[in-house]
Amino acid sequence: MIDMPTSKDVLIAPSLLSADFAFLGDEVRKLKDAGADWLHFDVMDGRFVPNLSVGVPVLKSLRRVTDLPIDVHLMIVEPDSLLGAFAKAGADTLTVQAEACTHLHRTLQNIHNLGCRAGVSLNPHTPVDCLAYVMELVDFVLVMTVNPGFGGQSYIDACTGKIAEIRRRWPDVCIEVDGGIKADTVGKASCAGANVFVSGSGVFSQPDYGAAVKELRQLALRARAQ
Numbered sequence: 493m494i495d496m497p498t499s500k501d502v503l504i505a506p507s508l509l510s511a512d513f514a515f516l517g518d519e520v521r522k523l524k525d526a527g528a529d530w531l532h533f534d535v536m537d538g539r540f541v542p543n544l545s546v547g548v549p550v551l552k553s554l555r556r557v558t559d560l561p562i563d564v565h566l567m568i569v570e571p572d573s574l575l576g577a578f579a580k581a582g583a584d585t586l587t588v589q590a591e592a593c594t595h596l597h598r599t600l601q602n603i604h605n606l607g608c609r610a611g612v613s614l615n616p617h618t619p620v621d622c623l624a625y626v627m628e629l630v631d632f633v634l635v636m637t638v639n640p641g642f643g644g645q646s647y648i649d650a651c652t653g654k655i656a657e658i659r660r661r662w663p664d665v666c667i668e669v670d671g672g673i674k675a676d677t678v679g680k681a682s683c684a685g686a687n688v689f690v691s692g693s694g695v696f697s698q699p700d701y702g703a704a705v706k707e708l709r710q711l712a713l714r715a716r717a718q
């Protein structure tokens with residue numbers, strides 16, 4: 493099981509959704525050289541979100557070519573039936589959407605039993621209260637700062653307050669943020685309390701992934717110091 497970062501650590505997790513899928517292995521190697529901390533792997537089912545992406549076979553292939561932690565974000569309905577397959581294929585983290593889990597407590601127990609770290613993701617409209625009685629099973633919270641389903645959308649400013657609320661209520665929890673994170677938004681998410689930063693188009697639209705990862709990390713750290 494991977495070590496979880498503390499709330500003091502800053503991690504950059506490029507989202508492979510924006511990678512060139514014809515050269516996925518090469519993209520992953522470039523991200524390792526670029527200093528990425530986690531690889532964010534977005535799974536979409538065309539039901540929870542209006543889009544399809546990749547699943548278990550692609551994860552299995554990627555697992556063979558990288559030792560970076562693979563952070564699997566399940567934007568799917570009824571995730572329980574697939575948790576075992578993703579764990580077996582090499583997921584280090586499994587994040588479920590709170591809105592997709594009728595029995596969230598049990599789902600988080602299942603993730604732990606599979607030897608993975610458990611994340612709970614909240615859509616932009618979802619209040620933080622649903623975390624209150626499961627927090628002992630949560631390794632990290634994923635705050636969606638766009639409506640999930642597509643890369644390249646704009647950061648929703650109302651979500652910054654939600655990050656701050658989670659940080660206030662659970663000072664030590666790891667908070668990942670996902671959606672519209674790039675050079676002009678990473679600072680406000682960091683200032684509010686996020687410490688793991690997913691970025692798809694913010695990294696892959698840049699010619700030099702190393703420079704992009706470095707810039708995001710520096711801006712996140714600088715915002716926090718202010």
Ligand code: DX5
Nearest residue numbers: 507640641643644672692693
């Ligand atoms: C959106 C996905 C994100 C997406 C982020 O539904 O969960 O991980 O790839 O892409 P950007 O950083 O371009 O908003």
Ligand code: ZN
Nearest residue numbers: 532534565670
């Ligand atoms: Zn994601």
